[in-house]
Amino acid sequence: MKAKPRAYVMVSVDANTVVIGAREVKNRLAAEIGLRGLGDEVRVVETGSFGSVSAGVVAAVMPDGIVYGHLTVGSIARLVEEHFVKGRPVREWILPGEHPLPDPETADARQLQHFGRIVLDNCGRIDPDSIDESIANDGYFALGKALTEMTPAAVIDGVKASCLRGRGGAGFPTGLKWSFCAKEVADIKYVICNADEGEPGTFKDRLIMEGDPHKVIEGMALCGYAIGATQGYIYIRGEYRLSIERMRAAIDAARRHGLLGRKILGSGFDFDIDIKIGAGAYVCGEETALIESMEGKRGLPRVKPPFPAQKGFRGKPTNVNNVETLASVPFIIHHGAEAFRAIGAAGMPGTKVYTILGHIARPGLIEVPTSVTLRDVLEDYAGGMRPGAFKMAQLGGTAGEILAPEMLDVPLNADALAKTGHTLGSGAILFMNESVGVCDFLHACIKFFAHESCGNCNPCRNGMAVLLELTARLKAGKGYPGDVELMEELVMGMKSIAFCPLGQSPAAPVLSALRYFRSEVRAGIDPDAIRPNPEHTLRTLLQLAG
């Protein structure tokens, strides 16, 4: 029998690090360790994200708990020589403040967050390509429990009692959504995992799939059992190559272990999963557009009702959930709804995964209880503003609201935010310092929406074009008097009549920006500018047309 290794080197291979050579570093490391004859003592493991996105290729040496950053192929020989042969950690390459597995005795509150993780608990700790490591960390325990001890109705009741709300942006109660689909009678039902993460600045779902793909599979299977579905699909963006690769490998491994397929774990429950690859359209994040796209069509949103729970994919009852939502379910079934409700805020319990970005010291991926505030995130996780001072933050991707300093102490959950007239959004927080102009930023947001508008409905198609013009004028300081009011009226109109959430989206950034930074937006107006008379313009056009 082989001896147990004395050390494990966990190389974080995720979307951020793979493009800067994490695989090459990992392979070089394994080769160098083999060359030094340490192959039996030191094991190199590929794992998911540690949460840091600006420290280059990172690797943790366990059980020492030392994290190295900015590793290159060229630095490996010295690292192995010093750390593993001579037993002296290379100080200058150690990342300060990074603790992938803090010691519960000595860890401070920030480090302890890793113990409170529900979704990312295995991320950066296990080899995502090894189903055994997942199972050793309670993977598929909840599925086994549900299939042997619980009826489908009990699973739904458990999810309802947990008060889990959708993590994709809308915050709809998950248990309730499942119950709609469960009561439909059909020869086949579908579970779809929405991994078409398209909100700029949001890549949490990608890192979840790359760090712990089995958790997503387990969540989907639990949903399938609860609602009576036998086929699942994961709709993943085509750009997410590593996510696709790891999800594929995980699905194959689960099939081989009898955790997907026919008669799972000896029960009467059949369930299988396939991957569908998207082709890049923001609107496909909307669930009915996503279904259209899965059917091989242009991703145009459908008229609701009927809702997907009644007529979804191929006209059959379909339940669509976000990656993070599904990945939260195994914890609820395993530990019970009470345990879930004990975490975070009462109205929206549990944790929320965010990508934190912008002018901050430590951009990255975090999972926090839903009771933390923007200030907690900024000070405890982001390491403060760098460079500059806090001006505003956009919460929830491009369709998110802009928050001013006075909102720093509001807890980040749907209920607390709703009281102040805000929403939570999809799981990105962009911190901005005073170098960013509000009009300029709004213009960039609108440009994205205008580009992504599918053209199906008039309010969105034409509204975006007008908004683009308005914001361009304002940022150039050439706005016409009345432009601010026009913009306000327009986004409110779009919010009430646009066909799908995309066309309703500009209201969030625009109205919140006007709420906190109205005077700055107003400064973009040129008081002497004269708005062209539309009738006059039309007449000119008609004359030109002959």
Added chain:
Amino acid sequence: MAKDTCGCGERCVSPLYEELDAFIAARPRGRDALIPVLHKAQALFGYLPAEVQSHVARALDLPVSDVYGVVTFYHYFTMTPRGRHTVNVCLGTACYVRGAKKVVEALCAALKIDMGGTTADRRFSLTSQRCFGACGLAPVIMINGDVHGRVTSKKIAGLLARYT
């Protein structure tokens, strides 16, 4: 034009078409297959010219207009040939606030093309994407899959010179 309704004439027998046909034959036919088939076709041909679209339409028994509709809807699919090297600029909000706009201006000036264009010598194509998910390195550009982070307009010439 020959009797061949797809209009692609003898090019249909090229090995690329054979590979595409084998891919189509290996999966259940029907509407669902369209997007995976287009992914495969673009991987094989590099882009989706009209003749490839006609070929796919005929193979899947769909109207060409449907195939065209799908190709033009999704950003991933392109109907124009790309240059030998693709310069892809991330325009996600994180890159934007860190100066992606200046990077785009510098690239357009250096390559003398607009966003979405290809240089006359087919050396470079310039495209943009909403977010690479490498926001920690913002602003980011990707040249043929190599990611270059913290790009400034001063670094552009040096980066481009590496790709001939």
